Amino acid sequence: MADEKKTEKTVVAPGSDTVSEDVETQGWDAAATKKLLRKLDWHIIPFMSLIYLLCFLDRTNIGNARLDHLEQDLKLHGLQYNDCLAILFPFYIAAEIPSNIMMKRTRPSIWLTFIMFFWSACMIGQGFVKNYSGLMATRVFLGVFEGGLFPGVNYYITQWYARNECGFRMALFFSAATLAGAFGGILARGIAEMDGVAGIAAWSWIFILEGLLSIVVSMAAYWCIYDYPATATFLNTAERNEVQRRLQADHGHLSNDFDMKYVWQALRDWKIYIHCLIFCMAGFCPIYSFALFLPTIIKNMGYTANNAQLMSVPPYVCACAFTIGASWFADRVKKRGIFLMAFQLVAILGFGMLAGSGKASVQYTGTVFAAIGIYPQIPLSMAWNSGNIGGSLKRGTGIAMQVMGGNCGGIIASYVYLTRDAPRFITGHSILIGFVR
Template sequence: MIEKKPETSSKEASTSASLDVVETQGFDVKQTKRLLRKLDLRIIPFMSLIYLLCFLDRTNIGNARLDHLEQDLHLKGIQYNDCLAILFPFYIAAEIPSNMMMKRIRPSIWLTFIMVCWSASMIGQGFVKSYSGLMATRVFLGVFEGGLYPGVNYYITQWYCRDECGFRMALFFSAATLAGAFGGILARGIAEMSGVGGIAAWAWIFILEGLLSILVSFGAYWAIYDYPSEATFLTKKERDEVERRLKADSGHLSNEFNVKYVWQAIKDWKIYIHCLICMAGFCPIYSFSLFLPTIIKNMGYKANDAQLMSVPPYVCACFFTILGSWLADRYRKRGVFLLGFQVIAILGFALLRGSGKASIQYTGTVFAAIGIYPQIPLGLAWNSGNIGGSLKRGTGIAMQVMGGNCGGIIAAYVYLSRDAPRFKVGHSILIGFVSMAFALTLFMSIWCYQENRRRDTVMATESETRELTDEEKEMEKELADNVPWFRYTS
């Protein structure tokens, strides 16, 4: 129950997601850690697996390019770039409707449906014979993949408190870095199948990876647990505790399905700032994942060696993505960690831009990977943790990922063949995007800190201590994160 109290108590309310506060009325710290471990083992691994497959299917065209995709399909000029870009408008358009479907129907049904559909699209991509055929399959891939990333991020917020989501989102998103590493190794092996069954190596990459995805999708319905209240792997006491913790974390903020909360998110200026930060993060990520094999090949490596040399940057990125978000959750800070990784990313692209020496350029790819990948889970956790109310949060996450994936459209045209082998223009563009993200992150960190201080001051002026009336609770539902006791993560 939320109470209006003097300054000291209001600060306690602002950290409602922390274990030492939330657990005062439920499980003790040891029991809570055991509960979280149980949730982690049942939820995160499968979510990470399906995102690994999703990201692999979306970006494996970069590996296929090294196995003569362009030559076999007679692509000319920027037609290859067009095939990359066409995915994203449809990917973006699917995101908010998909998250609304996640709220309307069961996650197990919806996520299984979109996974089967994108896997079929991926297999179909292996049988295209022309530019128009590749464009068409990329459209369908975008439509069905668009709902996964915002959907899973929203799904995680339905199981964990705000200060626990960042690390879980990082574990989930780290699958994207593993997809890059796994994709390079897999592509190197599949290259040996060139000509088998009269099918080129690039086509086998699409077909086999699509088949892998569709096999996993057949088990998704039974592997995905819908909501805590229906989780059969939890005891009755544990289910009640998960729901109690979520309620304590969100207070009286609404969890009902009402379109007014969608509009509330659409009119929130803070979400648009996070959209731009996310766009400036996704643009270098997509550029990196789609073109890294090409960039490494242009350093002087052979095609097969370039596939393998693309693995180490992703391994480093995976480690720092998880470490950065774990530290951010522990210290309950997002902005400062984002700023640090943005500086590392700028350094990486500057090394790529400034030197023609292969060893320095390769070092630049490692720094760039370390700097860009942690930004997405940190940014998603920051935005979602600062949105009050279930449906508004789901919409806000989808909006942020929509904005982020606008960066994918730009990314398709960052590295053009005419700029090879150094791609100086492309590296400069990405330095500019990450610098924009740095400026916006600094602004939001300062704003959140100052707004929290302002709310502390307002709460401190109220001398009485009393419970909220039913009318006041209903009013707070409408205010979402604008309620006086809500505190932003800075």
């Protein structure tokens, strides 16, 4: 009957130890729920995407700086450039589980603002280094503070949306990584014109200006990040109650308490380790290889440094569209594995074109297919893993574990493309084909 009322006795607010009062579910039909989800999307996803765009840009802009004589000015030789890429990842990995625990212990608005401010400061400092040791040191601290963002935001998303709604939102958030690659090339091309301004080289300006942009955004982050549905000021009382009711219905009777036993449960769950392996081999290893070395790969096709910066943009734009589209469809059909395998085939095609042809046009087309194939792997795999872990603390730990496993691929990625293999980098492309398979 239209006038009948259905209520839930108790609803546990994610991230909170409090229990809400009786929640009335009357009136929340499909149209009202869709409107509520759109409201969540507009208040949560854009800012999360912005800070991840800046995070990924700050982590990978060293690839753009390389084309503006970073190695020559710092007198790097042998594998020293690759060492500077790799040193970030052990510290990045080590920070992930503690960071998710800290975000659960404090609040997202506090913790995410804290780490963003300090990685931005590290980025600015990277613009003033004078030698190999200085670059290594700044990369270490960049890893420490950036390590908590990706697992933190993915965990944060699961505190607002039901499991079958998370994949698309994770894709919207992760698509910022593809946009970072596109903006990175455009910004680097423009900043190259500042070479010598105030006696500072173009590669230094890339780090300084992009770090300043991040630090400005970090100063607004505390007021732009909403902690949990129970305290969200952009929702009215009925909407807050409905968001919490939906989460409780989706999660069942799983605990949201802060208890270290749930951390140990995650650490003993073998299924999470399988996702770690998928994330490392088919996800982050090729993505970091691609992001860190794409400008160099394109330049070695015969283009100038400035043109290589600009030509790195289209592969990322294509990757962004497919990343969002694939996750949208995966959420609708509630399947992930088939999509992962399909995009792995696309990635193999792309890297095969890069390795198998010496023609610049074929190689460049290969970069587009490679980008389309590898970037959707991340949100698809994240949604698959997080949707199968119950309890907020165990889920947060499991997500951090998966990202830790994935970022082990970043260490490998730093040594996939070596200067001695230029200009074709056949060995590097072949390694990535093997990993994706």
